[in-house]
Amino acid sequence: MKPIYQRIADDLREQISDGTLPPGSRLPTEADLREKYGTSARSTVRQGLSLLVNEGLIVPQRPKGYFVREIRPLVYRPQSEFRRRPPEVDIYTHLLAAEGDERRPAQDIEVSIVEPTTTVRTRLQLKDTELVAVRRRTRRLDGEAYNINDSYASLSLVEGSEWMTPTDVARGTNQVLAELGKELVRALDEIYVRMPTPDEVRRLQLGPGTPVAEHVVTTYAADDSPVQVTINIVPGDRHVIVYERVKDPQDFEERPRSDWGAE
Amino acid sequence: MKPIYQRIADDLREQISDGTLPPGSRLPTEADLREKYGTSARSTVRQGLSLLVNEGLIVPQRPKGYFVREIRPLVYRPQSEFRRRPPEVDIYTHLLAAEGDERRPAQDIEVSIVEPTTTVRTRLQLKDTELVAVRRRTRRLDGEAYNINDSYASLSLVEGSEWMTPTDVARGTNQVLAELGKELVRALDEIYVRMPTPDEVRRLQLGPGTPVAEHVVTTYAADDSPVQVTINIVPGDRHVIVYERVKDPQDFEERPRSDWGAE
DNA sequence: TGATGCGCATTGACCAGACAATGCGTTCCG
DNA sequence: CGGAACGCATTGTCTGGTCAATGCGCATCA
Numbered sequence A, B: 001m002k003p004i005y006q007r008i009a010d011d012l013r014e015q016i017s018d019g020t021l022p023p024g025s026r027l028p029t030e031a032d033l034r035e036k037y038g039t040s041a042r043s044t045v046r047q048g049l050s051l052l053v054n055e056g057l058i059v060p061q062r063p064k065g066y067f068v069r070e071i072r073p074l075v076y077r078p079q080s081e082f083r084r085r086p087p088e089v090d091i092y093t094h095l096l097a098a099e100g101d102e103r104r105p106a107q108d109i110e111v112s113i114v115e116p117t118t119t120v121r122t123r124l125q126l127k128d129t130e131l132v133a134v135r136r137r138t139r140r141l142d143g144e145a146y147n148i149n150d151s152y153a154s155l156s157l158v159e160g161s162e163w164m165t166p167t168d169v170a171r172g173t174n175q176v177l178a179e180l181g182k183e184l185v186r187a188l189d190e191i192y193v194r195m196p197t198p199d200e201v202r203r204l205q206l207g208p209g210t211p212v213a214e215h216v217v218t219t220y221a222a223d224d225s226p227v228q229v230t231i232n233i234v235p236g237d238r239h240v241i242v243y244e245r246v247k248d249p250q251d252f253e254e255r256p257r258s259d260w261g262a263e
Numbered sequence C: 001t002g003a004t005g006c007g008c009a010t011t012g013a014c015c016a017g018a019c020a021a022t023g024c025g026t027t028c029c030g
Numbered sequence D: 001c002g003g004a005a006c007g008c009a010t011t012g013t014c015t016g017g018t019c020a021a022t023g024c025g026c027a028t029c030a
Helices: A004-017 A030-036 A042-054 A118-124 A173-179 A198-204 B004-017 B030-036 B042-054 B118-124 B173-179 B198-204
Strands: A058-061 A065-068 A074-076 A105-114 A132-141 A144-154 A184-194 A212-221 A226-235 A239-246 B058-061 B065-068 B074-076 B105-114 B132-141 B144-154 B184-194 B212-221 B226-235 B239-246
Touching: A004 A042, A030 A042, A042 A058, A042 A065, A042 B042, A118 A144, A118 A212, A118 A226, A144 A198, A173 A184, A184 B212, A198 A226, A212 A239, A212 B184, A226 A239, B004 B042, B030 B042, B042 B058, B042 B065, B118 B144, B118 B212, B118 B226, B144 B198, B173 B184, B198 B226, B212 B239, B226 B239
Parallel strands: A074 A239, B074 B239
Antiparallel strands: A058 A065, A105 A132, A132 A144, A144 A226, A184 A212, A184 B239, A212 A226, A239 B184, B058 B065, B105 B132, B132 B144, B144 B226, B184 B212, B212 B226
8 A cells, every 4th residue: 555645646647748727727725735635634634745746746935835837948958159150050940949048147256366176187287286266157147047158268378468457358268269279179978967055056046846957068178288168057957968970981881889869 | 042953963964974974974863862852752862863864964774763864976977878988088087986896887777668748759859659678777786786778769660670679689789770771870868867766776775865867868960850769767876977068169258158167 | 194003814833642564673483 | 594474653634723915805994
């Protein structure tokens, strides 16, 4: 026999996924459920609801009740600096509605000098004592934070340059790096999927049960030396991460082994 | 004044991140914590611990106690079918240890004919009545499931072909599609970050607080018609998703506006 | 009319227990 | 010596409450 709190969660989850409880709608109150499932203890009902909360399906709004979460992802394109036109030819756009949605963006920029974390140090191949400069940006849409974006570079490289101004750089910080002799020609993207830290929850105002993608970009100059590490924290409930790939003509008859879009 | 259960969670989280409680180590028992924080009610302590459980930091093991989770991500490379040599030149490998780790892989394959979900139908641009074939694979490493991989294609395209055999296809199913006149030349990757469904928890034996990436690959033929949709479910605690990008010489002096590795 | 205050429904935090389930180690017995 | 039985520590499920916090609507009053 399944525990009561699980039956409650399963039943409600079912109703959410089959549309009986559409996004934005209100769930039965704890008291309703307590009665319906014949379980007197409120904690049991709460235990069931907390499952759904941690799955990111519902949010409690004291004292109004529990509501089915509404999500509306934006498109996040790590490749956007590469592409000439938005997507190749836009055979995809019918899939990805509401791009940007014409809502006005804003961002905070803050520059400081810090000791690098291990993540940053290994990727920039720094010596133990070397310091780095960091350009921290929090991006907002209609005032709501939706993305944290911290770039790190060796202090000796960017010191005194425009890279370190805490304002928008019109021609782009990559251009600044290029003028410093480090044109970025290659990048490695690592995407880690995890739950947010309490700090991230605060800065991004994340609801419960919302995972994030930690998107670490290491960029390299033509001589294969790492130049910059950027760590993006991307809330899962507000974004789809999108990449486009084309078959490289050079690498044509290689790797016939496994399925494509697989592995 | 912060609630007790939060203080408990904060203190323990701190100890985990600063190494006082290393991965694999055992936490104080509920009774210990109850005493330490002077809170009599067990439920309060449990509430605090459940926060950490849902953040994926600890796992309860009845009746042994709570333990700090150990994670060891594998590298997941959506682009692997493109690349000729493993990574470009391998200037990255020092970052990504334990690639594959020489553990022997295995997979279940299962083929069936189904009505497409909305996700699949829109991406394959199918008519309402059209059926699709699906090739479902569950991949294991040392018996442990680590990846679900379902490919969909229009039934009329693959019916009767080797694509539908529920066994490994030596030359690759992409080759089969090529022989059917649909060589795959372009792909769109969408990555959604979310909590798993109960079904995914079961199939992948996910611990609590483990988010997943839903990686949807739509592949296109040379005439821009969609051929196949593959949905990968990638557990966050076992994988890093890795992409490599190179600056396209054609698209050189474009997009100077925003930072690179940014958006 | 408009602002103020009050009640009320609902969730948040906490208390003080009970009994069940489950691994693990120890003891006991053949 | 080897296996079965038992006890024990610990978490899992659930009972049956209390008081606090918080929006919201409604009534009250200037």
